[in-house]
Amino acid sequence: MCPPPPRSTCRAWSAWTGGAAAVLAEAWGDALRGGAAVSFQNASGEVGSILALYTERAARDCLRPPPKRESTLTQIGRETVVKLVVVKRILAFIGHMLQATGSALRNPRTLNWEGIWRLMERHGTDGAPIALLIAFLIGLITAFQASVQLAQFGADSLVADLVSLSLTRELAPLMTAIVIAGRSGASIAAEMGTMQVSEEVDALRTMGFDPYRYLVFPRLLVLMIITPLMTLLADGVGILGGLGIAVAQLDVSPLSYLLSVRNALDLWDVFGGAIKGVVFGAIVALTACERGLGTTGGAEGVGRATTSAVVAMMFYLVLADTLFAVLFNLYGV
Amino acid sequence: MAAISVQDLAIGFGGSAIQEHLTFQVGTGEVFLILGGSGCGKSTLLRHLIGLQAPMAGSIEIAGIGDPLDSIAGKPAFGVMFQSGALFGSMTLAQNVGLPLRRWTNLELSTIETIVRWKLRLVGLDGFENHLPSEISGGMKKRAGIARAMALETNLLFLDEPSAGLDPVSAVELDELILTLSAGLGMTIVIVTHELESIFKIGSRCIMLDKEARGIIAEGDPRVLRDDPPNFKVRTFFRRLPAGGI
Known part of the structure; x- marks a missing residue:
């Protein structure tokens, strides 16, 4: 920035703003740091008082040593430490959770069962309509797409097989988990984050x-129960969605569609989806709680933690589904 | 006998100390104040005293329980009121105050309800048992926080900025409540604050922390420190003088 002229007469100025004074004070400070002797003269009234207010601080800043610029190595080191702290926090969370789970399983009577039933209602019953509606629509879309494609090969009788297998093995567990992550996971992360920043978690510890054990374990338990149950319901509702298309578009009788479904599915297809549901429920609960309890920085921090939790949950769910696909394939199930 | 004994304590975050060599004692029955400007580490010191954070060096000894870090998982030997009250939003005031009683006693539900009603009455909140925290004012939340902190009949209370953010009338009422509890129940009360009016009204002894000095720069009766400040920083704090700003 160019320094102002060494001598500035302010007599002609009758009024100005703090913004103008800030720009002038900044330039004046730069000039002082550069060794120039600059002074303002004849500033009076409002101009004088605003100028004095800003230049006093600029002069004070000149006495302080300028902040050192961080070297690239320092920045890399600092970021590495930040990442390591996150890893340490996650490991500590896992350790605490294992301890809390062990303690809860040893003394199940001491759990807050009343609170657990309330959570079941909030995350299960209240969330079921939207999860099941989505499952119905997924079944409908899958049947519709399958009927169009399979008809080209005269294989439209396989619509029931395709819908039931794709729903029970993949779509119902994953879509249900995604809906639960978006609805319950986000709500849990925001709730935990708010409790963390408003010192409620600290208050719990001091009591x-x-x-x-009191906050995370009940949510883990609830989501590990409701996600597989909701997945099983989604299987049924999704297959019903396919039935609608099969009856309306392919002239298949409901009975023959259901018989095809029964022949296509074996118990493991349904059971495997439910197992996925248990793991997906645990992923949603643990990720939401971990991000929520790690919240810092007030309302903005809660928003950040919730967003981060939802993104992490989606990634972990898809990653876990991939691992399941590999494992099931490996063991031929 | 000292209710709290702090010896050569260093506190901070992430390996860097913000306060070092803190040594002081809190006498039984005292209203002890932790003072200092914003960001000097008052609340961090409080977190150490109540066992939420481990010291970087030194020791804290609370009479009857020892190191607060060891006692954090057990039955609380002291009550804590956090700056915002830290009441649980989904619970009524009665449920909030009754929570530690349900956790740590085998009392009948009706007995707990009676105790809770009386605790709320003590802090001037009778009739508000069934209100949610969102339905009451900031001052009332702090009072409810104090009632919850007293629920387990402990003789030691920690209060974090009790009168911060309150209107003058609510702040004075809270000060009166603290004096009443101290005198009536013989409680030892440790308060983090920088509200001058409260300091002179309720404090029997204080320490003053300083950010630059990273330690205690004054200790004693706040009224004496105000009248005869031992250094410039104490003088500027107690007499509300600018320390270089406007």
């Missing part, structure tokens, strides 16, 4: 409550 002798283990937050992992």
